[in-house]
Amino acid sequence: MDMLLFLVITMLVMFALNIPMYVSLILPPLVILVTQFSNLNPYLATQQLIAGVSAQALLAVPLFIFAADIMSAGQTSKRLIDFVESLVGHIYGGLAITTAAACTFFGAISGSTQATLVAIGRPLHGRLLERGYGEDDTMALIESSAIIDLLIPPSISMTMYSVVTGSSVGDLFIAGVVPGLIMLFFFSIYCYFYARKNKIPRTVRATVKQILTTLKDGIAALGFPGIIFGGIYTGLFSPTEAAAVCVLYATICEVFLYKSLKWKDFKDIALSSAVVTTAVFVLVAAGQLLSWVISYARLPQLIAELVLGSDPTALRVLITAAVFFFISGMFVDSLVAIVILTPIFYGPAVAAGVHPIHLGVLVVLQAAIASISPPFGCNLFTACAVFEQPYINSVKKLAPYLVILVIMTAMIIAFPQISTFLIS
Template sequence: MVALLLGIMVFFLVLNFPMVIPMVAAPLAVIIFFIPNMDLAMSVQQLIAGVSSTVLLSVPMFILAADIMCAGNTTKRLLDLVETFVGHIHGGMAITTAITCTMFGAISGSTQATVVAIGKPMRQRLLKLGYQDGASSGLIISSAIIALLIPPSISMIMYAVVTGSSVGDLFIAGVGPGILILIFFAIYSYFYAKKVNIPRLKKATWEERGKAFKRAIAPLGFPIIIFAGIYSGFFSPTEAAAIAVLYALILEMLVFRTIKIKDLHRIALSTAVVTCAVFILVAGGQLFSWVISYAKIPQMLTSAILGVDPSAIKILVTVTIFFFIGCMFVDSLVVIIILSPIFYPLAMQAGIDPIHLGIIITLQAAIGSISPPFGCNIFTGCAIFNRPYIDIVKGLPPYLIMLVVITAVVILCPQLSLFLL
C-alpha cells in the first residue's frame, strides 16, 4: 500500500505533473486496489471537506491585502522609515532590509510577496553600497522568510486547518521566533559589513526621522490592527483579514492614491489565481490525509521510525528533519498538509503543545523556502533579480546555519513561542 502510494506520486512528479495530480491520483489508487468496498463518492466528499473550513476564508483576503500593498506605495514608506533610524550604523542598509521584510511580512504573510516588494528596491541600494551580488540576494530572500513566522502567516493557517489548532494562538506564538530570526540576521549583518568595509550612510536628523515616521504611520497600522485585534480578542483572524483588505484599499486608493479603480481587476485576478492554487492543494491534501489515516499508514511509519513511546524531544527532532527535507523539494503548504496529520497525533500523545509544534513546523517551512534545490524563494529571486540560480544560492549558507541554530533553540525552549499566550 505504501509502495503504491509513493510510487504513483514519484511517477507523476518525474513526469512534471502539477502537485495536485499525484496528491489525488495516489490515494484514489489505494482506495481502488486496497479498499474496494469503499464508495468513491466519499473521496469527493473529502475533497469538498478540505476547503469547507471557515478559517480558509482568511487566506484569499490576506493574499488580496498583500497584492494591493505590493501594487501601492507601502513598501517605500516602510523602507525610508527604517533607513532613517539604522542606516548610519555598520550594516545599516542590510539591517534595514531585514527589518522591513519583517514589517512587510506582518502585512502580507507571504515570503514570495515580501521578496517581490522589498527585493526590487533594496537590491539596487545594497549593490551601490558595495555588497556583492550573492550577499545582497541571499540577505533579501532569507529575510523574507520571517513573513511566515510573523502574523499573518498562510502556513500557520494551513497547519490550523489540518490539525484544528487555534489560528490566533499560532499568530501570537510566531512573534517570538520571528523576532529572534531578525536579531540573528541583524547581528550577522553588522559584523559582515564591518569585516568587508561596507560604507555607512549619513546619520539622519530627528527632523528627517519625524517626516519619515509621518509618511509611514499609516502602513504601520497593518500589524498593529492585526496583532492587537487578535491578541485582545476584539476580532478573529478571519475578521482581521477582512479588515486588512479594507484598510489596504482605503490606504492605497484614498490616502496615497497609488491605485485606481481600473487596477483592481488586475489585482483581484492575481489574487484569484494564487487562491485557486492554494485551495486545490488543500482539497487534494485532505483526500490524501484521509486515505493514509484510514489505512493507518501514520501509525506504521511512526512506529518504524520512532519506535515505542518516543520522547518529546525525539519526536520534535524527527518532525524537524522530515519537514525540512520535504520543504526542500515540495511547496511548504503541500508538506504541511501531508505530514502534519502523520506526526500531530503522536506529538499530542507525548504531551507536546500543539502551538509549539505548529511553530516548529512553520519554521521548517520557512527554512525550506530558501533551501536548495527547490526552495520557492530561490526561484522567486532568480525571476525578480534576473540572476542565475547559482548566484542566488551562494549567499544562503550563513543564513541557513543561523536558522538551524534557531530551530534548536525553539525546540529546547518552548516558552520562546508560548510566552505571549
C-alpha cells in the first residue's frame, strides 16, 4: 500500500503544481519501475507507452475527430438546430429541448463533449438568452446536453474502455444508444416544466412547409446516425470503417452539397484534428504505462479486496465502481480515469456476473457526469472559455441535471437490460 500512497500523493502534488497531466501520469510509475522493480528493464516503459496507442480500435478516434471538425467548420450544426427547432420550438422549453436534441444528433458525429459544446453551444447560446433564459441557465443546459454524446456512438470514452478491457467497441456503441436517448428524454421533460414555470416565451408553430424545408436542408446531416449505428448494428462495417465513411460523408456534405467549405480549408481543419488527437493519444499512452505498473504491482487486486471485500456482489461492485469513476473524473480527464480504474473493477465485476458491456455503459455514464461536476469538470472550463463567462455561472444551475444523472445511474445499475438488450 506504500506504493499506492506514493502514486496518489505524487500525482496530486504534480496536478496541484499545474504540471502537464501526461508528465504527472508518466513520472510516478517510472520512479516506481526504477526503484521498486530493479529486475525489470526500464525500456519496458517505452514499450508500454507505444502499446497504449497501438490498439486497432484507436484508429477510429482521429477519424471521428476529423469528421466532427469538418462538420463544426461547415453548416451541419446550424441545419440540425433549424430542423429540430421547427419540430419542437413551439412547445414550452422548445429551444432548450432543441439544444439537447441537437447535441444528441451531433454526438453521432463527434464523440467528444467539448466538440459538441462548441459546435452546438455557440449558435444556440445567443438564441437562448434572447428567448429569456438566464446566462447561468443557458450554460448549465449546454454543458449538460453536450455530455449525452458520450453515450451516443461514436464515443471516444467507449473506445477507450474497449481498448482497456478487450470488449467489443461495436457492442458498446450499440449499447449506449438507449441510455443516451433516455437521458435526452429526461432533460427534455425538465426543460418543459422549467420553461412553463418561468413563463419562457414560445415561438409560433412551424408550418408543414417550413418543417419540410428544414428537413430538406438538414436531411444529409441526419444521415450520420444511420451510417454509424445502422452500419455497425447490421455488420456492414466495423467502427473503424464507420469512422472512415463518416469523414467521406462529411466531406461530401460540406464541400459538394452545402458548399460551405473549400478544399483549401481542409489544411487548417486537419491541423486542428491532429492537435486534439495528439492530446488524446498522449494521455492514453501515459495512462497505459501507469495502468501496467499498478497491474504488475498487483495494486488492482489489493484495492479491490480493500474496497470490495473478498466476495463482492454485483450490486456492490457496480455502486463502488460508479462512485470511484465519478470522483476521479472530477479531478482528472475521464480517459485517464478509465485507463487507471477499469482494471481495478473489471475483474471483480465479471466474476460477480456483471456483463462487461453493462459495466462499460455505467463507466462511460460516470465519465459524462464527472465532466460537468465541480470543481474540475472539463465541460465547465470549456464553457467558460467559449462563452467568456466566470466559473460561477457555469455551475450555478447544474443541480437539476446532476440529480437527473444520479437517477440515470441508479436505473442503469438496477436494470442492466437498458444497456444490453440491443446486443443480446
